[in-house]
Amino acid sequence: MSKKDSKKSVLTLHPERCKGCRYCIPTCPKDAISVSEKINQKGYKPVMVDMETCIGCGSCYTICPDYVFEIKEVQ
Amino acid sequence: MVERLIPTALVEDNKFCPGCGHGIINRILAEVLDEMKLTDKAIGSMAVGCACLMVDTFGVDWIQSPHGRAAALATGIKRCRPENPVFTYQGDGDSMSIGFSETMYAAFRNENITAILVNNGIFGMTGGQMAPTSLPGQKTVTSPMGRNTDLTGQPLNIINQMKDLNIGYLARGSVTSIKNINRVKKYIRNAFETQMSGGGYSMVEILSPCPTNWKMMPDKSLEHIDNTVTTYYPLGEYVKKGGDSNE
Structure with a gap:
């Protein structure tokens, strides 16, 4: 299987869970995470991710206390 | 990937506050249970404090004990159900202050249970009172001028109390970075492997931020652990199936 055919890691975001601690922002190696201006149901400004920049490394998943990020594999 | x-x-x-380390530790524990295929069999023992907020959100069987007595309860569960993985999940005020005796005697008896002790150096749920683990000079609602160690003693280092006992596994980690979180996951896995192989008491102490009661921004609370808290509570594995040396 060539590298082009291998699976790709894609981030799924759950902004409704975010409590705005911002641990993910300095942890992201690509600076793809920023703060949204919208307010979620819990009353916090959640983070948002630039999907073009994201490489699906999972650093944000590891540091997040509120399970906002998931990394899924797609073809 | x-x-x-x-x-x-x-x-x-x-249900934890923003930036609370319990959320990260909950996820690490859940990952380890999933990877070891123990989620359906695990029985948790908890007492009182912020840790007991996970009774609704962490999907294993739980029994709640009176304040501090989770290790004594876990002893009973494990002796009745030796095939099930049994663990305690407690904060430092719960396990090292109110339940210090139960925590220490479970280790002293080398009970075949796993203890997850989350140390944030303060009584969190009750509003930020001084704990035995609070650092010298730490300002809390019951030590507004800072902890005076002449009056209240030095911070309680539970690992120093346990490391010479005949136990299976003992480690301390923190959740301040990807590297440290991955280490904590390895420690918790080692602890459950120790229990499932009948290796005796296993305990992982985890240094965790409490931005709400420390009155710090979450990022500053992680820096505080790395720069200050770890000088009182050094990280690492202290006992790894090394109990035999005391026999």
């Missing part, structure tokens, strides 16, 4: 999906044991959003 590996998929990083929310573990099955996390059945609801957690």
Whole structure:
């Protein structure tokens, strides 16, 4: 299987869970995470991710206390 | 690349404050239970404090004990159900202050249970009172001028109390970075492997931020652990199936 055919890691975001601690922002190696201006149901400004920049490394998943990020594999 | 999906044991959003380390530790514990295929069999013992907020959100069987007595309760569960993985999940005020005796005697008896002790150096749920683990000079609502060690003693280092006992596994980690979180996951896995192989008492102490009661921004609370808290509570594995040396 060539590298082009291998699976790709894609981030799924759950902004409704975010409590705005911002641990993910300095942890992201690509600076793809920023703060949204919208307010979620819990009353916090959640983070948002630039999907073009994201490489699906999972650093944000590891540091997040509120399970906002998931990394899924797609073809 | 590996998929990083929310573990099955996390059945609801957690109820902790923003930036609380319990959320990270809950996820690590749930990942380890999933990877070891123990989620369906695990029985948790908890007492009182912020840790007991996970009774609704962490999908294993739980029994709640009176304040501090989780280790004594876990002893009973494990002796009745030796085939099930049994663990305690407690904060430092719970396990090292109110339940210090139960925690120490479970280790002293080398009970075949796993203890997850989350140390944030303060009584969190009750509003930020001084704990035995509070640092010298730490300002809390019951030590507004800072902890005076002449009056209240030095911070309680539970690992120093346990490391010479005949136990299976003892380690201390923190959740301040990806590297440290991955280490904590390895420690918790080692602890459950020790229990499932009948290796005796296993304990992992985890240094965790409490931004709300420390009155710090979450990022500053992680820096505080790395720069200050770890000088009083050094990280690492202290006992690894090394109990035999005391026999």
